Amino acid sequence: MAAIETDVAIIGAGPVGLFAVFQCGMLRMRSVVIDALDSIGGQCVALYPEKPIYDIPAHPAIEGAALIHQLEAQAAPFKPVYLLGRRVERLAAEGDFYHLGTSAGEEVRAKAVVIAAGAGAFGPNRPPLAGLAGYEASGAVRYAVARREEFRGKRVVIAGGGDSAVDWALSLKDIAAKVTVVHRRPKFRAAPESAARLDEAAARGEVEMAIPYQLHGLEGDGAQLSGVVLATLKGEEKTVPADHLLAFFGLSMELGPIAEWGLGLSHSHITVEPATCMTSLPGVHAIGDIATYPGKLKLILQGFSEAAMAAHAIHPRVFPGEALHFEYSTTKGVQAA
Incomplete structure (x- = not known):
């Protein structure tokens, strides 16, 4: 050649x-x-x-x-x-x-x-959750957003504390049925203006904040997601109903x-x-x-x-x-x- x-x-x-x-x-x-x-x-x-x-x-x-x-x-x-x-x-x-x-x-x-x-x-940093591969294959768990419209009317859990998590929470809150942001501490690593906008959206009830929580498990049939299990460092757990999990861990x-x-x-x-x-x-x-x-x-x-x-x-x-x-x-x- x-x-x-x-x-x-x-x-x-x-x-x-x-x-x-x-x-x-x-x-x-x-x-x-x-x-x-x-x-x-x-x-x-x-x-x-x-x-x-x-x-x-x-x-x-x-x-x-x-x-x-x-x-x-x-x-x-x-x-x-x-x-x-x-x-x-x-x-x-x-x-x-x-x-x-x-x-x-x-x-x-x-x-x-x-x-x-x-x-x-x-490649994405994946959360260590049981059964993750099946939910990835179905698209219930994702690490990027290609089309916002796919989340219209859906219950979306967003995990992470950086710009991607904050920006997508702000972007999807107007089309998703519900957006829940999961982070282990109140302070985000995102741009200050974006983090302030997220706080304002949460105050208006447009976004639910799950703080200080971390991902703990997935609920569903192995492909279709029904909920995301969250836990604090003290072991307190709660389940958030969800159709999609967006994990933004870099x-x-x-x-x-x-x-x-x-x-x-x-x-x-x-x-x-x-x-x-x-x-x-x-x-x-x-x-x-x-x-x-x-x-x-x-x-x-x-x-x-x-x-x-x-x-x-x-x-x-x-x-x-x-x-x-x-x-x-x-x-x-x-x-x-």
Whole structure:
């Protein structure tokens, strides 16, 4: 199989990886994008396509899937090549190029690499409850929301204390028959404004708060859920009638082959130089959630900024000896590849 040649190989087709396509394209650099998922979008599409995101500039609120659609359209003029449903298993330097081998057998030859792999392969942290698998298989227990409408008129128990639990409680309270939030303590780890809105909704009787409780068991026929058993640390139990349990206890991350590439990992993250996002390997950059440096904020908008910095840092490697005269997009426009 002939190698696919490109200027930049981007590992990860989430929002930050897609914006990297645009930034590279604006500097006349071609991109190949590789992602283990079968579609673009990363966690935005896989985990919360209908979840509103509030911190994207110029969008007071935008759903995850809509954000990905817009980013795809923004990158489209630069004709990126998408290799989806496979992961990068090998990375090797050869002269001024990097060779990447995918699980589907392709060879990609690139002058630079951008790792925008989020935090690698991800999966939900599952609660240790008896009979869980059967309820997962039926969809009664879930770890993400793909369509809000599936919960219309349903009794929903939401467990967790972070942004996902709080945001979905606020989002589903208007369509579900009942929403119960389970958390082991009164203080939530969510954005303060969202936590305050949840408290206000609880005060109005729109959401029931089960605090300080933890998940203790599931009731039903092994597939159809009828109730969720809760317990305090003192052993006090109560059962909340439920059709669905949404458990938001975060994701377990696995970098996979990336961990073997000698990139200077720190707690499953790649340490980069803040001004260029370059790793310990010249020409290999990391952006988004997988990258770490002093002062790093895990926000999509910071990943967007990192995509721009990485693209500008890569330009001299792709076009050696060519001066880069910075221009605003309002001046130069979008010149398709």
